[in-house]
Amino acid sequence: ATVSVLNCTPRTLHPPTSYMKTALPLLALASAAAALPHACIDANERALFAAFKETFGRRYTSPEDEAARRAAFKANLRKGADMEARNPRATFRVDRFSDMTADEFKVYHSLDR
16 A cells, blocks of 8 residues: 555654644644544544645635545545554644545656656
8 A cells, every 4th residue: 555645754743834824723633643533534524624625725626526635535534544553653644635546646746657
C-alpha cells in the first residue's frame, strides 16, 4: 500500500502553523486521524470536509466534483486511521492533497506515468 495522499510524520512533531489558520478544532481532530474511530469520521464527515475546504481554499466545479472529493477525503481519513493503528509511531494528518485519490496524487507528483 502507498501512503499517497496522507502525510506521515513522527508523533513528536507538531503541525505547521499554516494549518492553524482556520477551523482549528475540526482540523486538529482530523489531523489525529487514528484517534478517530471510523464511526467518528463518518459522523463528522461533512464538518471535517467543510473545515478542509475553508483551510485550503478549495472550490469545486460542480456538485458532482465536490461529492467525489468529499468521498476521497473521507476515504483518506479512514485510511490514515487504519494505517496509524497498525503503526503507532506514525501520525497522519490532513494536508492539501487530502481530497485526491491515490491515482491523482501519483500523477500530480509524477510518481506514476
